[in-house]
Amino acid sequence: MKINTFKDPIQVHRAVAKEIIEAIQQRPNLVLGLSTGSTPLGTYAELVKDHQENGTDYGQVITFNLDEYEGLDPNDPKSYRHFMNQHLFGHLNINQKNTHVPLGTGDIEKECRDYEDRIKSAEGIDIQLLGIGINGHIGFNEPGTSFDTYTHAAELSEDTILANSKFFESPNQVPTRAITMGIKSILQAKRIFLIALGLSKAQVIKGMVSGPVSESLPASVLQNHADVTLFLNEEAASLL
Ligand code: F6R
Numbered sequence: 368m369k370i371n372t373f374k375d376p377i378q379v380h381r382a383v384a385k386e387i388i389e390a391i392q393q394r395p396n397l398v399l400g401l402s403t404g405s406t407p408l409g410t411y412a413e414l415v416k417d418h419q420e421n422g423t424d425y426g427q428v429i430t431f432n433l434d435e436y437e438g439l440d441p442n443d444p445k446s447y448r449h450f451m452n453q454h455l456f457g458h459l460n461i462n463q464k465n466t467h468v469p470l471g472t473g474d475i476e477k478e479c480r481d482y483e484d485r486i487k488s489a490e491g492i493d494i495q496l497l498g499i500g501i502n503g504h505i506g507f508n509e510p511g512t513s514f515d516t517y518t519h520a521a522e523l524s525e526d527t528i529l530a531n532s533k534f535f536e537s538p539n540q541v542p543t544r545a546i547t548m549g550i551k552s553i554l555q556a557k558r559i560f561l562i563a564l565g566l567s568k569a570q571v572i573k574g575m576v577s578g579p580v581s582e583s584l585p586a587s588v589l590q591n592h593a594d595v596t597l598f599l600n601e602e603a604a605s606l607l
Contacts, residue, residue: 516549
């Protein structure tokens with residue numbers, strides 16, 4: 368695991384954005400795995416700024432988001448599809464048809480199977496961007512999730528519901544279930560970038576990097592991947 372530590376979040380976001388932009392320049396049809404939550408917002412702002420100032424071309428880029436809440440329509444302002452359109456896709460020259468976010472409504476089991484097929488048809492993910500939950504989740508793979516999972520329907524833990532209530536009026540409005548890429552789907556990405564910011568992530572980053580590989584801390588499985596880079600600010604790295 369390569370660990371890049373920066374003083375401030377803005378430096379973290381610039382470093383991640385730079386890697387992504389260089390990868391797109393090298394491979395214009397890059398397949399990018401994306402995440403939501405508060406952590407990648409600064410990175411997305413940097414990508415948008417670069418596109419506006421330097422014209423980085425997203426015309427052939429393909430994206431796959433990690434997850435979506437079950438029961439939320441793509442037009443729902445709280446859906447992850449809406450989040451991605453608002454913070455990233457809507458500001459780039461990306462073809463909406465090339466942006467994939469699991470559909471949280473309709474036949475969920477079929478959507479999970481189809482999502483994996485779509486990733487396969489794109490010949491896999493080149494770079495997967497991840498955040499991390501304070502309980503060690505990646506995507507919505509909560510502690511206890513089997514390392515053998517592909518895209519599946521998942522129950523959110525109480526910690527996650529509470530953490531994600533920052534995007535809702537109250538915790539009881541947070542959906543309790545989601546579709547998420549599984550641990551196996553994530554590990555199949557050729558490169559993985561994980562961003563963590565702030566003191567609240569310090570403990571879990573320590574466990575992920577130096578603790579045992581265990582389903583009780585899902586992100587620890589990243590120790591088994593050959594090309595993982597962590598992008599941390601000093602606070603998140605403070606217990607390493
Ligand atoms: C979001 C996702 C989650 C978040 C994690 C951290 O698509 O997959 O695993 O990355 O919950 O969320 P924030 O960034 O809000 O701390």
